[in-house]
Amino acid sequence: MTTPLIVIAVAALCFLIGTRGSARVQNILLPLSVTAILVGLWDLACVLTDTQVFPTPAKTWAAFGEIVESERLWGDTVASLFRVTWGFLLAAAVGIPLGLVVGWSTRTFRALNPIIQGLRPISPIAWIPIAILWFGIGDGAGIFLIFLSSFFPITVGTMAAVRNISLVHQRSAMNFQMTGLELFRRVVFPASLPQIITSLRISLGVAWLVIVAAEMVGMDSGLGYLINDARNAGSRYDLVVATMIIIGLIGIVLDLLIRQLEKFDEVRWGYVNR
Amino acid sequence: MSERTPKVIFENVSKSFDVKGDKLEVLESIDLTVGEGELVCLLGPSGCGKSTLLNIAGGFEQPSSGTIKIDGELITAPDPRRVFVFQEYGIFPWASVWDNVVLGLRHLSKDKQYEIASEIIDLVGLSGFEKTYPMALSGGMKQRVEVARALAVSPDVLYMDEPFGALDSLTRLTMRSELIRIWKDRKPTILFVTHDVDEAIQLAERVVVFTGRPGSIAGVIPIDLEHPRDLGSAQYGVIKNKLYELLGVSHLI
Numbered sequence A: 001m002t003t004p005l006i007v008i009a010v011a012a013l014c015f016l017i018g019t020r021g022s023a024r025v026q027n028i029l030l031p032l033s034v035t036a037i038l039v040g041l042w043d044l045a046c047v048l049t050d051t052q053v054f055p056t057p058a059k060t061w062a063a064f065g066e067i068v069e070s071e072r073l074w075g076d077t078v079a080s081l082f083r084v085t086w087g088f089l090l091a092a093a094v095g096i097p098l099g100l101v102v103g104w105s106t107r108t109f110r111a112l113n114p115i116i117q118g119l120r121p122i123s124p125i126a127w128i129p130i131a132i133l134w135f136g137i138g139d140g141a142g143i144f145l146i147f148l149s150s151f152f153p154i155t156v157g158t159m160a161a162v163r164n165i166s167l168v169h170q171r172s173a174m175n176f177q178m179t180g181l182e183l184f185r186r187v188v189f190p191a192s193l194p195q196i197i198t199s200l201r202i203s204l205g206v207a208w209l210v211i212v213a214a215e216m217v218g219m220d221s222g223l224g225y226l227i228n229d230a231r232n233a234g235s236r237y238d239l240v241v242a243t244m245i246i247i248g249l250i251g252i253v254l255d256l257l258i259r260q261l262e263k264f265d266e267v268r269w270g271y272v273n274r
Numbered sequence B: 001m002s003e004r005t006p007k008v009i010f011e012n013v014s015k016s017f018d019v020k021g022d023k024l025e026v027l028e029s030i031d032l033t034v035g036e037g038e039l040v041c042l043l044g045p046s047g048c049g050k051s052t053l054l055n056i057a058g059g060f061e062q063p064s065s066g067t068i069k070i071d072g073e074l075i076t077a078p079d080p081r082r083v084f085v086f087q088e089y090g091i092f093p094w095a096s097v098w099d100n101v102v103l104g105l106r107h108l109s110k111d112k113q114y115e116i117a118s119e120i121i122d123l124v125g126l127s128g129f130e131k132t133y134p135m136a137l138s139g140g141m142k143q144r145v146e147v148a149r150a151l152a153v154s155p156d157v158l159y160m161d162e163p164f165g166a167l168d169s170l171t172r173l174t175m176r177s178e179l180i181r182i183w184k185d186r187k188p189t190i191l192f193v194t195h196d197v198d199e200a201i202q203l204a205e206r207v208v209v210f211t212g213r214p215g216s217i218a219g220v221i222p223i224d225l226e227h228p229r230d231l232g233s234a235q236y237g238v239i240k241n242k243l244y245e246l247l248g249v250s251h252l253i
């Protein structure tokens, strides 16, 4: 009982000290102390409720070590990342060109937009039975589901970006007589790129959410499957929580990676307030 | 001006927009002839249709009635021989200064591109900034890039829609004198839109004054002053009074 209280007290003190620090200190100390407080509260709740099922932070930490040592973690992480990577890349390879064309050509927009808007609200999870029917249990179904979950945000985001291109830039392009592929390469694509990158970022986040759900329901490997497996194999909630934390951490890394795209000179103009 | 060959001829140009079913009359029977190599300022209150007239001349919009001819040719679409300098920045923020300037030269050989672009960049005073992206430039520099991009294709006509409107007053003064320098150097025909009386007097050979919306021509004032023009001279004051009178406002506040 006393340990979590001490942790919370020390963390709260660090938080107070942190609020007085420079921006750099705040950026490090504040999130760390908030995390420590939450972990303390978690521990405290375990102690107070005297739970036998839900793992304490310490047990979770031990489970963490267990997963890493078991060498299953590596294989399941690779399986999840493999599906996300290919589904996402395929979705980008189809969605970006499609979005550019549909966004630019009013006639294509009229023809395709209703269908795209109609399919978009269907949760990728709802596609799981069909995915398994078509691809069986395995990577194919996973890639297909990630493709679906990324394809719509990427396509719709790209369409919106194209339709937002400022009139002045469109007219500049017309003034210098740009048409066809050149118009797309030099104006339509670069003008929409900042917003396209934002939609890539959003859909990668969604893809990471979806793959875990998909693996829990309809696959026999991956981090989602690992969670399911841990629960089924004797209610190992310590393994469940440890895996959840790993999923969160990988999600952060994925986002950090894709955010690197926002740093190029060609797109930075799209993110600063003008 | 009468001895000049006519370059741009507006004949009875009117324009109205449909705004939610209602007709908004913006321009009313504009008749105007601009001579070859002439620098004409279009001066009028905000909303009187100056940008609209320029957009029609540039081929971006069609008149509701009337015609615009350049060198006797009817204007129906934009053309790189006549380049627009926009009220808001029209340069591409995703491309470096160099890439912006060579935009209109992309059909030429690399050597030719290099020759023309470096000369123009030098002319507008941006040497050393070729690789910089517009985001890292000041407002005045961005506007120079846009002027350079336009000049690179050696256009016969330049449409400038309040190109210096967003600049601070000092930069605006420098940009005006640079424009005059460049115009004397290359002698394009320039249609320059402004709602700044001083700017009109400093730049124009003729000032075309518009009424409020629907815009029509209230009067045309020739300015026979040599450059550099003296803001303090007596003639300057006389012209200024005439312009304010035509605009229907008093500058004595």
Ligand SMILES: Nc1ncnc2c1ncn2[C@@H]1O[C@H](COP(=O)(O)OP(=O)(O)OP(=O)(O)O)[C@@H](O)[C@H]1O
Pocket (backbone or CB within 6 Å): B017, B018, B019, B024, B026, B044, B045, B046, B047, B048, B049, B050, B051, B052, B053, B195, B213
């Ligand atoms: N595409 C359009 N559709 C409807 N109304 C328009 C359109 N373009 C311009 N207008 C209207 O026409 C009028 C004239 O606009 P315009 O931009 O030509 O004015 P302006 O003289 O350039 O003004 P400013 O000095 O403020 O730039 C305005 O009332 C504007 O609302």
Ligand SMILES: [Mg+2]
Pocket (backbone or CB within 6 Å): B050, B051, B052, B087, B161
């Ligand atoms: Mg205007």
